[in-house]
């Protein structure tokens with residue numbers, strides 16, 4: 001999305017806060033740590049720094065590429081795993097989106113480096129007029145040079161106010177897309193590298209949801225839950241966030257019905273098809289005439 005000059009300060013603030021929260025989370029990712037506690041600490045950090053979580057922080061392990069969000073009873077303890085932390089902060093709807101991989105296995109530093117170097121190569125190539133295919137090419141080439149595959153059905157994306165995914169789609173391989181980036185567009189670039197096939201599928205169960213339509217719920221009994229969901233301003237939320245106000249059984253029923261009625265959508269965990277390990281790196285950048293400005297650099 002091309003942003004307005006008047007929004008620029010909010011985009012920059014969101015970028016800095018999401019980067020600071022990501023850094024904070026990376027330090028907390030250690031063997032023996034409770035995954036749920038790390039996610040909650042990252043969300044709390046975002047709030048403390050003056051933003052809102054643009055979505056619940058997520059830690060996806062090993063062959064889970066993205067969108068693993070702990071439920072309130074999640075007992076996952078971090079161990080010798082490849083841990084991907086994805087963090088977003090919102091300032092008046094302007095979003096900083098970034099992710100990093102921590103290798104607790106101690107034997108996959110190459111895989112982590114592959115996605116980081118692919119991200120760096122893509123960022124170096126960003127300027128107004130560069131094509132999406134060229135960015136995908138830069139990513140693919142870097143990941144292939146390490147002997148790994150990019151995940152082809154996960155992509156970077158444009159960001160807009162209160163919009164976590166807009167055009168353009170930034171591919172992780174050269175898909176031949178001739179669409180050119182434009183000055184003042186905000187995009188998130190997020191290469192995923194894997195030892196597997198490079199394809200992900202949607203798993204179960206989803207813990208992250210987002211309002212998708214303004215429609216009213218048909219059943220009066222779940223309207224209170226929908227009212228609460230509307231407060232998340234069309235940004236994703238965790239099922240467990242609703243527990244402060246509603247019993248678990250009511251939430252489960254409401255989410256099921258609201259999804260059936262097309263009022264909310266879910267974001268289930270995304271799993272690599274061959275169960276190959278996956279790494280990810282992501283930053284948000286502002287496209288400039290002759291380059292770009294990384295908005296999610298932590299200079300806090």
Ligand code: CO
Pocket residue numbers: 097156157188190282
């Ligand atoms: Co993203």
